[in-house]
Amino acid sequence: MKGLGGADVPFLTRRVRATAPAVGAPAGPAPSPPAVAAQPGRNPLDLSAPGRAAAAGHGPSSHPASAAPPRHAASGPEDRLYPAPAFGELRQLTAINAVVRLNPRQAGVGSLVVTGTRGAAWEGADRTTGAQSVHREEIGTPIMTDGNRPLVGFVSRDAVVVLRHVRELRRALFIAAGGPLTVQGFAGAGFGVHGSLGAGERTVITATRIGAVLELRAESVPEDWDDGQIWREFGFTMTVGVGTPLR
Numbered sequence: 082m083k084g085l086g087g088a089d090v091p092f093l094t095r096r097v098r099a100t101a102p103a104v105g106a107p108a109g110p111a112p113s114p115p116a117v118a119a120q121p122g123r124n125p126l127d128l129s130a131p132g133r134a135a136a137a138g139h140g141p142s143s144h145p146a147s148a149a150p151p152r153h154a155a156s157g158p159e160d161r162l163y164p165a166p167a168f169g170e171l172r173q174l175t176a177i178n179a180v181v182r183l184n185p186r187q188a189g190v191g192s193l194v195v196t197g198t199r200g201a202a203w204e205g206a207d208r209t210t211g212a213q214s215v216h217r218e219e220i221g222t223p224i225m226t227d228g229n230r231p232l233v234g235f236v237s238r239d240a241v242v243v244l245r246h247v248r249e250l251r252r253a254l255f256i257a258a259g260g261p262l263t264v265q266g267f268a269g270a271g272f273g274v275h276g277s278l279g280a281g282e283r284t285v286i287t288a289t290r291i292g293a294v295l296e297l298r299a300e301s302v303p304e305d306w307d308d309g310q311i312w313r314e315f316g317f318t319m320t321v322g323v324g325t326p327l328r
């Protein structure tokens with residue numbers, strides 16, 4: 082037999098025989114491709130690779146930006162007051178309904194006119210105090226405004242508060258002469274106190290500036306008290322010798 086040369090020897094390969102499944106063992110299902118997690122808001126017909134849109138800044142973020150906290154306007158002392166009727170809502174103050182408040186607009190326009198008072202006392206924002214009677218008897222320190230007009234004083238027989246400069250006022254009080262007491266302010270709004278709030282008592286109206294509002298309150302003192310006793314009851318100590326000389 083003629084021998085084969087190296088070039089005549091064919092390349093021999095070994096065929097691997099497939100292993101037959103074991104008898105009785107059920108064939109397993111074909112492996113499924115790895116599932117892609119569904120993304121919220123993703124169009125099911127979008128065939129682009131997941132994550133590209135988010136990476137480009139067009140998809141939902143896994144860390145949504147938190148909403149900025151709401152900004153609250155700076156609150157003043159008037160925002161912490163208990164509710165009270167607005168100036169003009171009550172036509173008469175009584176022992177039960179004794180408080181009204183002028184809002185910032187009412188407290189900054191025109192004048193507050195008190196009729197039926199025998200005397201007024203005041204305390205300025207600088208804590209200086211003074212008083213004046215309906216007969217123009219005056220003690221303490223007046224509060225003079227830019228127009229050289231007293232912030233609180235008598236015009237004819239009415240006590241007047243110049244509301245344009247109310248920021249210079251801390252508080253004031255008005256002592257009833259014995260009859261009806263009326264208070265009028267912006268656009269004709271006002272109220273009255275008919276007589277005293279109780280037997281043997283005299284009505285006093287206190288005006289207290291709280292932030293940008295002005296609170297008016299009807300209170301009572303013994304009828305036989307003089308003005309000095311009433312001032313002391315409400316904590317007024319006249320500052321004599323400060324500012325304008327005593328007249």
